[in-house]
Amino acid sequence: MTQVRARAAGDGVLPSVRPLWWQRLCLSSFLLAGLTGLILLVAVDALLRQGRLGTVLAAGRAELAAPLLVALVVATGICERIWPAERRPVLARGHIQDALFLALHAVVVIPLMTLLSVGAAALLSSHAPWIELRATEHWPGWLLVPLTVVAMDGANWLAHYADHRLDPLWRFHALHHSQEELSVLTSFRAHPLMHTTGFLLATVPVVALMPARPIAPVLITIYVCIGTLQHANLRWTFGPAGRVLVSPAYHRLHHAPDTQDVNLGVVLTIWDVLAGLAQFPSRADAVGRTGLDGRPVPVEQDDSAGSALLLLAEQLAEPFQAQS
Numbered sequence: 001m002t003q004v005r006a007r008a009a010g011d012g013v014l015p016s017v018r019p020l021w022w023q024r025l026c027l028s029s030f031l032l033a034g035l036t037g038l039i040l041l042v043a044v045d046a047l048l049r050q051g052r053l054g055t056v057l058a059a060g061r062a063e064l065a066a067p068l069l070v071a072l073v074v075a076t077g078i079c080e081r082i083w084p085a086e087r088r089p090v091l092a093r094g095h096i097q098d099a100l101f102l103a104l105h106a107v108v109v110i111p112l113m114t115l116l117s118v119g120a121a122a123l124l125s126s127h128a129p130w131i132e133l134r135a136t137e138h139w140p141g142w143l144l145v146p147l148t149v150v151a152m153d154g155a156n157w158l159a160h161y162a163d164h165r166l167d168p169l170w171r172f173h174a175l176h177h178s179q180e181e182l183s184v185l186t187s188f189r190a191h192p193l194m195h196t197t198g199f200l201l202a203t204v205p206v207v208a209l210m211p212a213r214p215i216a217p218v219l220i221t222i223y224v225c226i227g228t229l230q231h232a233n234l235r236w237t238f239g240p241a242g243r244v245l246v247s248p249a250y251h252r253l254h255h256a257p258d259t260q261d262v263n264l265g266v267v268l269t270i271w272d273v274l275a276g277l278a279q280f281p282s283r284a285d286a287v288g289r290t291g292l293d294g295r296p297v298p299v300e301q302d303d304s305a306g307s308a309l310l311l312l313a314e315q316l317a318e319p320f321q322a323q324s
């Protein structure tokens, strides 16, 4: 196979070099996929040996697809029709594409998240048992559980910070930021491999603080609900509570092309405040645009975009292609 294509000598055009096939691929993305596969193998192996694979997957689905979350998405969708930050049709291209991501989330991402938690905990317990703080065994639940949830939120903030600072992670996070028509469904617009670092980091405080006690599933569901609301197409700032909890208006600033460095919080704003990266919105602010300048990730708003399913495949494949 000829890898180098040179124009005929003397035609006045410089030789053009066609990259080798592997030069057109992004190696770091394949490494992250391999790491994710390894964690999943550890989880499946441990659960099969315990005979609990089906039980744990069902429990994960109950936490991450709880009726409370479904009800919240539907109620938020109704609020978006009544008080939209940006008025647009129900079947706007962004809504349809994000609905496909919701389907992917239900079928692929929820089991993936469940197994990532199990695999990360198994790896930490076997390779770094010293992180388990046995002293917390006797702490009362009313102190330990909120402390663990807040620490998990801090770990999620750190993972999100890394998503923006480290190029190999940004390649997967960019898809989430590519949405130009934010709605509650955008919470599910994420590459499945975007979750690996977050679950690895968020498992650390759980294993450290509560090695022998599970967190009540309802708390995880409530945490996910608050995290889902932040993408709503609403101007809500949550008033005084918005100084502590991430509101749709607060998170919208993070999705603006020119202020992505601020407001990285997932549920709590305290981490942004501590890092000097909090920018609080006001009700009087104009509703800014969202998305990525130059559209580095293929988006449905582009007139040349193909069918929604074909575009979904392109969006999922994009991080594996080398950037020119």
Ligand SMILES: [Zn+2]
Pocket: 160, 163, 164, 173, 177, 254
């Ligand atoms: Zn982000």
Ligand SMILES: [Zn+2]
Pocket: 176, 231, 251, 255
């Ligand atoms: Zn977001």
